[in-house]
Amino acid sequence: MTPTIEASRHASARVLPPLQIGPMTVDTPVVLAPMAGVTNRAFRTLCREAGASGGEHPGLYVAEMVTSRALVERNAEALRIVTFGADETPRSAQVYGVDPATVGAAVRIIASEDRADHVDLNFGCPVPKVTRKGGGGALPWKRQLFTDIVRAAVDAAAPYGVPVTIKMREGIDDDHLTYLEAGTIAEGLGVAAVALHARTVAQHYSGEARWPSIARLKEAVTSVPVLGNGDIWSADDALRMVAETGADGVVVGRGCQGRPWLFADLAAAFHGQTVRVQPTLREVADTIYRHGELMIEYYDGDEHKGVRDLRKHMAWYLKGYAVGGEARHALALVSTLAELRELLDALGDAPYPGKDAEGQRGRAGTPKTPHLPYGWLDSRDLDPAWEEKLREAELSVSGG
Structure with missing residues (x-):
């Protein structure tokens, strides 16, 4: 897509220095958050291309979360998730797990087989199917289990020079906050960076992210970068977050859904620079079509599977544009590349709709009572009887 831009290209002083993640230097301190069903190789390609003006390594673009058990068992879909394009550098994978030995083995596979240059550990997923088994955002409450998992991952990656980072939430709810303790534990164990989504599991994706928590984490974790996540819908939001919190960089999730060009703005x-991308409807349509081509390539030429997987992105891409309900409905049911081209061509063109195309997108909703194992909050220590049950949390390939 050739971007339509506004304002000046005049460059002033750099806002933040490059991000140092272990041995890796990331020129633009921006991370694409791993999102299940979204950040596959096709979407990462669009985001990387948009952010390419940001230097040789313009950000980290993290693959979808994959479970450690699936990797250890050589599950085909898990291996697909951690398969990167020839031009992807650095390559970033996110691993989820609840058993230290299995997490260590999975990280060792990634590092020893040169499958990625960076591994992130997920301690922030709020999805009930994960938290009800003690995983994701629920896990740091069990401090020794958290410690053992981080240590296993760092130790497995160290011989290969692969940095390990963590991404977490504030805690389970306001009465069970863990982020300051977890951040300092991880720092002491040798992680290369710590990222905080400034919400609790109970908040899910509702309300506003509480950026002051990022500032508090930055005060507690002093030897490695601290990254902020939550409610970055625009480049101006990112600038405001680092100004208010002192964060060393930002992690962007829902804000880029249907807007891969956000990485050009960032x-x-x-x-x-003050340059911002303002695509016309035709430019958005061209991006959607390219996304479709990349999806088919990602699924090894399976056109039906690739185009079908593209459907979820349609509403995000068209947010704010004057596209009628009938056309939106047809695009949400598209099944072939030829049909996609025909439907997109029929949209015509229209200027960028301004703020209507920006702002919140993706999941939001209301606060939710966290789904946790029975008695999970009774103690910070892990009952040995739960150890086998916790491993069940690794049965699916990607947990959301």
Whole structure:
């Protein structure tokens, strides 16, 4: 897509220095958050291309979360998730697990087989199917289990020079906050960075992210970068977050859904430029079509599977644009590339709709009572009887 831009290209002083993640230097301190069903190789390609003006390594673009058990068992879909394009560098994978030995083995597979240059550990997923078994955002409550998992991952990756980072939430709810303790534990164990989604599991994706928590984490974790996540819908939001919290970089999730060009805005903003992408409807349509082509390539030429997987992105891409309900409905049911081209061509063109195309997108909803194992909150220690049950949390390939 050739971007339509506004304002000036005049560059001022760089807003933040490059992000140092272990041995890796990331020129633009921006991370694409791993999102299940979204951040596959096709979407990462669009985001990386958009952010390419940000230097040789313009950000980290993290693959979908994959469970450690699935990797150890050589599950085909798990291996697909951690398969990167030839031009992807650095390659970032996110691993989820609840058993230290299995997490260590999975990280060792990634590192020893040169499948990725960076591994992130998921301690923030709020999805009930994960938290009800003690995983994701629920896990740091069990401090020794958290410690053992992080240590296993760091130790497995260290011989290969692969940095390990963690991404977490504030805690389970306001009465069970864990982020400061977890951050300092992880720092002491040798992680290369700590990222915080400034919400609790109970908040899910509702309300506003509580950026002051990122500032508090930055005060507690002093020897490695601290990254902030939550409610970054624009480049200006990212600049405001680092100004208010002192974060060393930002993690962007829902804000880029249907807007891969947000990474062009972020690259410009962090390099002191005011350029912003404002695509016309035709430019959005061209991006959707390219996304479709990349999806088919990702699924080894399976056109039906690739185009079908694209459907979820349609509402995000068209947010704010004057596209009628009938056309939106047809695009949400598209099944072939030829049909996609025909439907997109029929949209015509229209200018960028401004703020209507920006702002919140993706999951939101209301606060939710966390789904936890029975008695999970009774103690910070893990009952040995739960150890086998916790391993069941690794049965699916990707947990959301």
